[in-house]
Amino acid sequence: MKYFRKSTALLLSVVLLVSALGIGFRASAGNRCSCAEIPRVMVDGIGVALHYDQGGPDEYDVSVVAPENLKEQVLPIVTNIIAAAATRSWDKGADAISALAYGLFGHLQVDEYGVSVNPVTNFAKPVNTQQNHQTNPKYEFSYDWRMDPMESAALLNQYIQEVKSATGHSQVNLIAFSEGSMVCMGYFAQFQYDDIAQYISIMGAHNGLTLVGELFNKHIDLNGTIAAEYMRAYGRFAGDDGAFALFKPLADVLEGVGLVDALVGALNLLLKNVQDKVFADTLIPLFVQWPALWGFVPHEYYESAKQTLLSGPKYDDFRALIDNFHYKAGPGYKADTLLANAAKKTKVSIVASYGFPTQPFAPNSLIDADGLIDTARESCGATTAGLFKTFPQGYTQKVADEHNHVSPDLRVDASTCLLPEQTWFLKNQIHFTFGFAPFLDFLVSSKNQPTVWADPAYPQFLTHLPNNTFVPTQPEAPAKTVSLPQSFLALFDVVCQLIIAKVQEG
Numbered sequence: 001m002k003y004f005r006k007s008t009a010l011l012l013s014v015v016l017l018v019s020a021l022g023i024g025f026r027a028s029a030g031n032r033c034s035c036a037e038i039p040r041v042m043v044d045g046i047g048v049a050l051h052y053d054q055g056g057p058d059e060y061d062v063s064v065v066a067p068e069n070l071k072e073q074v075l076p077i078v079t080n081i082i083a084a085a086a087t088r089s090w091d092k093g094a095d096a097i098s099a100l101a102y103g104l105f106g107h108l109q110v111d112e113y114g115v116s117v118n119p120v121t122n123f124a125k126p127v128n129t130q131q132n133h134q135t136n137p138k139y140e141f142s143y144d145w146r147m148d149p150m151e152s153a154a155l156l157n158q159y160i161q162e163v164k165s166a167t168g169h170s171q172v173n174l175i176a177f178s179e180g181s182m183v184c185m186g187y188f189a190q191f192q193y194d195d196i197a198q199y200i201s202i203m204g205a206h207n208g209l210t211l212v213g214e215l216f217n218k219h220i221d222l223n224g225t226i227a228a229e230y231m232r233a234y235g236r237f238a239g240d241d242g243a244f245a246l247f248k249p250l251a252d253v254l255e256g257v258g259l260v261d262a263l264v265g266a267l268n269l270l271l272k273n274v275q276d277k278v279f280a281d282t283l284i285p286l287f288v289q290w291p292a293l294w295g296f297v298p299h300e301y302y303e304s305a306k307q308t309l310l311s312g313p314k315y316d317d318f319r320a321l322i323d324n325f326h327y328k329a330g331p332g333y334k335a336d337t338l339l340a341n342a343a344k345k346t347k348v349s350i351v352a353s354y355g356f357p358t359q360p361f362a363p364n365s366l367i368d369a370d371g372l373i374d375t376a377r378e379s380c381g382a383t384t385a386g387l388f389k390t391f392p393q394g395y396t397q398k399v400a401d402e403h404n405h406v407s408p409d410l411r412v413d414a415s416t417c418l419l420p421e422q423t424w425f426l427k428n429q430i431h432f433t434f435g436f437a438p439f440l441d442f443l444v445s446s447k448n449q450p451t452v453w454a455d456p457a458y459p460q461f462l463t464h465l466p467n468n469t470f471v472p473t474q475p476e477a478p479a480k481t482v483s484l485p486q487s488f489l490a491l492f493d494v495v496c497q498l499i500i501a502k503v504q505e506g
């Protein structure tokens, strides 16, 4: 201890001497840059290409859905699923679901220790040191989005150090999308805030998803009506790029032969009857062993989900792995604490969205969401009126401050957010596509903490228009009550009868 103090004192005097001489360690590095263009480290979500045999002679990109399997394999399997449901052959149906899922996602399987079964990965490409950050400030961090966010965060830290040294900047802007926000929570938990000039979360998964919480508690219910709502939403807003493009070939194949409704109905009927078998044979080995998916499970669903899906000594190591993220950086109070701390030390901007249900796989999919993640969770605590609903006229915000935080369309009350002055809401911005470059520029170019009051062009509530422009949100007429037919299975039975009749004819 004595020695430590002495050497600290010695070091201090050297530092004082050096700075007195006006040299400074930083200047001696020779490539310091203090320009206004702070490099941006982008941390994307699920859907970035993974690589087979990365760095090896046979390297190639693999997508989320194996597209080479679509045309040859999917159609006969889907026919089998529908036929099994129509004839109530439950075990055959479960096997057909298994064949479909393995055909599409088998290449991404992870074992019970959280290790990829195939040589598929994505380790961050090294920073391009030739990149001119003043003309191109974006540095894309890539990672294996199936894996433990704490591990990905350690790789992110290395990447940030490389960007700093390549650009001569002492800090970066950290811009996260979707799962990227989860990795950034892992980063803040382990590496704190000193290297970050501003943290921006866009439709972030830092507080989990109700959808995943429900599914991981075996609450499954496919909803054809919401599926139809999705089709409409994508028709209006989705481009050909983004993660959705990966699923489009599948949708095209099924739609082309009129099988979407029949498939949804068949899957629902089968799942109601062979849910445990489908979980044991297919969902657990294919998806539940992705450590990252456990980062999407909200706190209130977490322990029961572990009991439901990961019981027994087989999963001792895996449970320790996912607990490490969940309890140090994961959904719930930890992420909120990390973000609150971040806001004290650096600039923090949170961008959420509403206007869509979550995906139609769970009984309570009809919540305010961006098409995937709950609005309340990604905004860290907004109060919403309920999907397609409005607050009553004369509604007063739950937390009084000197501002109005109720959206002009009476659908969102931002006063309950963790950071109400620095949380934006983009109405009708679906999760999988985000291309609002001027808004990002506004956030990163702000010298001080940007707030929802800083620029009238970017108030707290913005609306995404189909031509991919954004305008301040306006009051709207109260939405009509959306009525959802509860008779989807009945409709499916009609389809089955038609198929059976067709089979008997031919």
Ligand SMILES: [Zn+2]
Pocket (backbone or CB within 6 Å): 033, 034, 035, 036, 037, 038, 133, 134, 167, 169
């Ligand atoms: Zn610079």
Ligand SMILES: [Zn+2]
Pocket (backbone or CB within 6 Å): 401, 402, 403, 404, 405, 420, 421
């Ligand atoms: Zn306020």
